[in-house]
């Protein structure tokens with residue numbers, strides 16, 4: 001039986017197309033700023049949402065059938081998911097996937113058996129990868145679902161749980177390297193706390209760093225040359241997550257000497273949960289040389305949790321692609337860490353969700369390139385700070401020669417300084433609208 005038999009290979013048909021199973025903006029071969037769209041946008045499928053999640057929520061069972069013709073919890077099912085995943089990616093022209101260890105195989109009671117299953121499924125995956133040319137963007141270990149991790153993994157109070165987490169990281173790294181993955185992700189999971197009444201924050205953070213250092217040492221020893229990533233998130237499942245946002249994660253990485261091996265994997269919905277825009281966390285990562293990869297999704301600003309929706313907001317995607325273009329691209333890619341809504345439970349919905357996400361980012365790319373080529377925003381920002389380049393006192397401040405005493409003497413003779421110049425926010429917003437809809 002051909003999987004997704006009633007779904008055609010998805011083609012680019014242009015903005016006017018009314019075909020729900022076609023791209024309106026994502027045209028893989030189209031060249032933007034000297035590079036093909038598919039090179040600007042290395043899209044990835046998240047194994048967990050697309051092939052495992054059935055739409056379960058706190059109030060109800062799953063709505064989607066992800067059995068792919070096999071019984072859940074078996075290796076047949078694990079293989080059926082590989083078949084389905086590759087058929088899915090091929091129909092959409094998606095070239096990468098991302099996985100957690102336990103997305104690939106059902107976890108056994110015994111670690112040795114889980115690891116044996118991982119060996120078996122990764123052989124099968126490799127075969128499929130060789131046949132199709134599809135690649136692994138990043139791997140990770142799920143150190144949050146199993147009850148053993150109720151107090152965290154690296155941050156657990158239990159040394160045995162820490163050791164078990166280390167074993168999972170080791171195996172997930174083995175599989176990532178075997179599959180040629182470009183990156184390895186640490187999303188905090190339950191690395192955080194609920195109350196300080198029972199928590200030694202300093203001890204927990206030091207232990208997380210210890211686990212990461214072991215991962216770097218082991219990864220490099222088995223030939224992993226890619227980037228490690230921290231994926232910041234401020235809350236959920238824990239009330240306080242240690243990797244709150246990009247700035248916090250960067251400080252942590254520098255404090256523990258991990259900043260040469262790690263970059264950040266920025267997720268849109270996590271940034272907005274932290275009270276930032278997606279663009280803010282991208283910018284903070286980029287200016288620190290740590291923008292590595294992106295979990296491309298969208299939150300609902302009216303809700304206080306991680307809704308992991310497929311990206312639809314073209315303003316946000318444009319802002320994202322503006323940051324990515326300015327940063328010279330990603331070392332990683334754009335992983336759709338996104339799920340269809342509970343009521344969108346058909347196979348067609350899965351495809352339409354990816355079409356939406358890919359088209360949204362394609363539009364974002366097109367419009368971000370236009371904004372950069374237009375130049376008005378860059379010009380405005382450059383002029384806004386011109387006093388530091390064009391006046392004697394500004395040059396002195398920048399060179400580090402100026403002292404407080406000197407600036408004080410200068411200010412005393414200045415009279416009242418002129419206002420610093422209009423910020424022109426409304427004008428610039430209108431420039432953005434002109435480019436988006438003009």
Ligand code: XUL
Nearest residue numbers: 140187231267295306337
């Ligand atoms: C959770 C989340 C994870 C990570 C990988 O919010 O984003 O799926 O991307 O563990």
Ligand code: CO
Nearest residue numbers: 231267295337
């Ligand atoms: Co994510």
